Amino acid sequence: xxxxxxxxxxxxxxxxxxxxxxxxxxxxxxxxxxxxxxxxxxxxxxxxxxxxxxxxxxxxxxxxxxxxxxxxxxxxxxxxxxxxxxxxxxxxxxxxxxxxxxxxxxxxxxxxxxxxxxxxxxxxxxxxxxxxxxxxxxxxxxxxxxxxxxxxxxxxxxxxxxxxxxxxxxxxxxxxxxxxxxxxxxxxxxxxxxxxxxxxxxxxxxxxxxxxxxxxxxxxxxxxxxxxxxxxxxxxxxxxxxxxxxxxxxxxxxxxxxxxxxxxxxxxxxxxxxxxxxxxxxxxxxxxxxxxxxxxxxxxxxxxxxxxxx
Amino acid sequence: xxxxxxxxxxxxxxxxxxxxxxxxxxxxxxxxxxxxxxxxxxxxxxxxxxxxxxxxxxxxxxxxxxxxxxxxxxxxxxxxxxxxxxxxxxxxxxxxxxxxxxxxxxxxxxxxxxxxxxxxxxxxxxxxxxxxxxxxxxxxxxxxxxxxxxxxxxxxxxxxxxxxxxxxxxxxxxxxxxxxxxxxxxxxxxxxxxxxxxxxxxxxxxxxxxxxxxxxxxxxxxxxxxxxxxxxxxxxxxxxxxxxxxxxxxxxxxxxxxxxxxxxxxxxxx
Numbered sequence: 043x044x045x046x047x048x049x050x051x052x053x054x055x056x057x058x059x060x061x062x063x064x065x066x067x068x069x070x071x072x073x074x075x076x077x078x079x080x081x082x083x084x085x086x087x088x089x090x091x092x093x094x095x096x097x098x099x100x101x102x103x104x105x106x107x108x109x110x111x112x113x114x115x116x117x118x119x120x121x122x123x124x125x126x127x128x129x130x131x132x133x134x135x136x137x138x139x140x141x142x143x144x145x146x147x148x149x150x151x152x153x154x155x156x157x158x159x160x161x162x163x164x165x166x167x168x169x170x171x172x173x174x175x176x177x178x179x180x181x182x183x184x185x186x187x188x189x190x191x192x193x194x195x196x197x198x199x200x201x202x203x204x205x206x207x208x209x210x211x212x213x214x215x216x217x218x219x220x221x222x223x224x225x226x227x228x229x230x231x232x233x234x235x236x237x238x239x240x241x242x243x244x245x246x247x248x249x250x251x252x253x254x255x256x257x258x259x260x261x262x263x264x265x266x267x268x269x270x271x272x273x274x275x276x277x278x279x280x281x282x283x284x285x286x287x288x289x290x291x292x293x294x295x296x297x298x299x300x301x302x303x304x305x306x307x308x309x310x311x312x313x314x315x316x317x318x319x320x321x322x323x324x325x326x327x328x329x330x331x332x333x334x335x336x337x338x339x340x341x342x343x344x345x346x347x348x349x350x351x352x
Numbered sequence: 353x354x355x356x357x358x359x360x361x362x363x364x365x366x367x368x369x370x371x372x373x374x375x376x377x378x379x380x381x382x383x384x385x386x387x388x389x390x391x392x393x394x395x396x397x398x399x400x401x402x403x404x405x406x407x408x409x410x411x412x413x414x415x416x417x418x419x420x421x422x423x424x425x426x427x428x429x430x431x432x433x434x435x436x437x438x439x440x441x442x443x444x445x446x447x448x449x450x451x452x453x454x455x456x457x458x459x460x461x462x463x464x465x466x467x468x469x470x471x472x473x474x475x476x477x478x479x480x481x482x483x484x485x486x487x488x489x490x491x492x493x494x495x496x497x498x499x500x501x502x503x504x505x506x507x508x509x510x511x512x513x514x515x516x517x518x519x520x521x522x523x524x525x526x527x528x529x530x531x532x533x534x535x536x537x538x539x540x541x542x543x544x545x546x547x548x549x550x551x552x553x554x555x556x557x558x559x560x561x562x563x564x565x566x567x568x569x570x571x572x573x574x575x576x577x578x579x580x581x582x583x584x585x586x587x588x589x590x591x592x593x594x595x596x597x598x599x600x601x602x603x604x605x606x607x608x609x610x611x612x613x614x615x616x617x618x619x620x621x622x
Contacts, residue, residue: 062499063491070458070494241452244415245512249466250439259465263456 088339
């Protein structure tokens with residue numbers, strides 16, 4: 043009985059969400075999200091990616107409950123141990139539990155990825171849409187600045203910035219953010235140029251809308267979906283750059299359990315105790331793969347040229 | 353036309369020229385176009401694709417700044433740049449209803465935008481009222497454009513143009529992207545709104561039957577210039593003078609191989 047009423051209620055929700063004539067702003071918006079979710083859900087690889095990313099978030103949030111040991115507790119008697127029931131992924135050369143360090147390291151990874159995304163994506167979006175919509179000399183100046191940033195290899199520029207700012211995780215984040223906005227600006231500009239002369243933009247211009255309003259509430263919403271996809275696909279690259287900086291000793295400083303720095307520490311014992319460097323390597327690989335799969339799935343759902351319209 | 357009619361003319365265009373490009377690439381899209389539309393009338397601009405009729409409309413609406421000549425709208429001489437008050441007076445309906453509505457905005461948002469730009473207070477009432485006027489019920493209010501048919505979209509576009517209560521509506525081939533039965537619906541809607549609100553229309557079209565149905569006066573354009581101005585009665589009595597107009601009339605009757613073989617190109621010399 044209760045099962046039946048529950049399924050009826052679920053059906054009611056579905057019908058409400060999929061209604062072709064919504065009765066309020068929120069219903070229309072939620073319905074749109076629900077349709078996007080339905081098409082996302084049918085993509086199994088994307089769901090796997092989402093699962094990995096959610097697991098990463100879960101691990102980061104509940105790290106103290108999941109990790110069996112303090113990630114920085116050194117037990118020199120137990121150093122460089124192989125996998126065992128006490129130490130699932132073994133211990134490193136200071137006798138620290140690698141599993142606990144991986145779990146706490148997920149916090150750093152997430153911290154880096156989120157901060158880079160919320161710094162770089164808005165800068166790229168603002169520069170790209172402004173250049174694309176205003177055109178003329180504004181476009182020339184902004185895009186030449188973008189070109190200058192793009193002319194340097196990303197990792198080399200990040201290295202130069204971190205060495206100038208001083209090693210540390212915050213500086214690594216700033217360096218990665220500064221080197222990763224230019225591609226977003228290019229994407230946003232290209233999208234803006236295709237949108238700029240469309241009739242619906244002419245229509246708001248004829249209503250007397252100012253430039254800021256046109257860019258912010260008419261052009262930006264159409265650029266965000268391709269940007270979200272691109273940022274998600276770049277997350278793997280951001281993680282790898284952060285790990286690379288950590289590996290070179292310019293990112294997170296010891297004893298922070300940053301995955302790249304952990305690989306770097308395991309390098310010395312790679313031949314005899316391979317797991318010390320390999321386990322954080324696998325963690326980086328899985329998380330990068332998760333973000334890539336999620337990005338691919340989001341592209342199928344959000345890309346204004348294919349999904350999201352019907 | 354007598355003096356009184358001239359005094360009350362809503363739109364007065366004298367010697368309008370539009371030039372695109374510079375130097376060798378220069379294209380004179382509109383050459384010395386002049387016409388006058390009295391208040392409450394519907395004026396047709398007819399011509400084939402590329403004849404400059406839509407360019408005239410874009411110059412009048414303020415979308416195109418590169419024009420010279422004299423444009424007087426509601427007694428005010430216009431410069432290429434327009435102020436907010438102008439857009440309350442003149443609104444435009446675009447040709448393609450699939451391209452003129454923002455794909456990520458609901459009908460509600462589309463209609464809200466002009467109200468918030470101009471700081472109108474009673475948005476709820478206005479949106480409901482204008483949706484009713486264009487024959488769309490409240491069930492359409494929170495739909496996205498992809499949930500609407502072509503005719504419904506064009507009704508939304510008309511509602512968006514009307515919500516600021518303009519006195520002039522510029523119609524850029526408002527029905528050419530719609531199928532025939534829907535065309536008639538939209539044209540009848542436009543006729544009714546014009547009577548109810550005393551609007552002045554400029555209708556751009558390549559379809560003589562649409563123009564004959566809607567307009568009082570019309571100008572025929574070819575290669576950027578007006579070749580003939582005539583009343584709809586003259587058009588209906590098949591008595592246009594310029595050979596290009598006659599050619600257009602033949603073309604509008606349907607495809608006739610023999611007639612089309614006789615067509616000439618009326619290029620403007622110089």
